[in-house]
Amino acid sequence: MSSLVDKFPRVVDMVNLAKRRMPHFASEYLFAGTGYDEALDNNRKAFKQIYLVPKYLKGTVNPNLKTKLFGNEYDSPFGVAPVGMTSLMWPGAEIALAKMSLKNNIPYSLSTVACASVEEVGKHLDGHGWFQLYPPADKAIRNDLLKRAKNSGFKTLIITADIPASSRRERLRMAGVSVPPKNNLRTFFQAAICPSWSLGTLINGIPAFGTMDQYSDGTWHGNAKSKAGFAGSQMQRYLDWDYLQEVRDIWKGPIILKGLMHVDDAVKATSYVDAIYLSNHGGRQIDIAPSPLQILPLVRKKVGSKFPIIIDSGFYSGQDISKGLMLGADFVMTGRPFIIGLAALGKKGANHVHDILKDELSNIMEQICTKDIEELKSENVMLGNDFNIQNFS
């Protein structure tokens, strides 16, 4: 019998199986971008313009992938990006991913709008989790969320900056995505042909906003739309530098500012937070935004060589991760790939995605005889024309 790695040697080899095992609305929620999916497509295209020119004759090395961030040593320079409504896409996803991350010593980020609550997930992370905050309009809710995250053992905070307004998410509208899933004939049939998802949902419970639901006000009468509306209304339009400073004054651990794209924001952020996280939200927010990879070299130049930069959006392989690191990132996060693994193969699939990413990255490092991540980051890369945007600011 062939092994998992023979059947699915790359993350992309699991995509079709994952799609078949997810109801259409869940799969669209995972895979869609926004608008015309131009940013989504460009996130992948940008990688094709980055080349490594290898240097040889350096002897044999055993690559060491360990990476330090905020004083923690992780086994690999990548982790799980925050993904909302995770259990809508695969039942029990939050806890499965938290356990996988702890086992492999990589960071797991829990979204404010995940289905499992911060308290439930915190139990499985042994103090290693990153909590992602969509900045609530109501500061009492914000402060309570920060307190709950801290009490649940989360030490690192991600604040997401790139949702001043919802994007149109046309594919999600057409697929009828909602939390909990709409209970109509169409969604019923979509779920009925996906028995593993349906059984998992029966066991795990109908997806809800595990952390946020308790803040729905007394006017909520069990109407799903108003719950989602409440979560949405709390999450938008309220972040500015003063708000960020208030969070800085409250949260004692490291803070990462996620969703930055412009070099001016990145430079300003260095006086407020401990790391900047370049991202275009996996192509889900602004369809005419470049890939964060395209702005990474300039941002690295402007913030200096020491300030931590994290990046995501379109990283599906170890070779993608190596390109992000060589262009100046210290750490790479990835959203869809881990869910793809879960949906395709269940819990072992999330672990398989981890193993693929690690093995691919390690193989590249071995091929070019780089002993550690620092050495990999110093490799020279050749860039194609799409990276010639030095004068955009």
Ligand SMILES: Cc1cc2nc3c(=O)[nH]c(=O)nc-3n(C[C@H](O)[C@H](O)[C@H](O)COP(=O)(O)O)c2cc1C
């Ligand atoms: C289904 C889905 C839900 C997401 N939910 C959140 C979220 O709740 N908070 C957040 O900061 N980012 C969210 N993101 C963005 C991810 O954190 C990350 O930036 C993006 O997935 C990276 O692109 P990738 O999926 O190509 O790796 C979401 C992304 C996806 C695909």
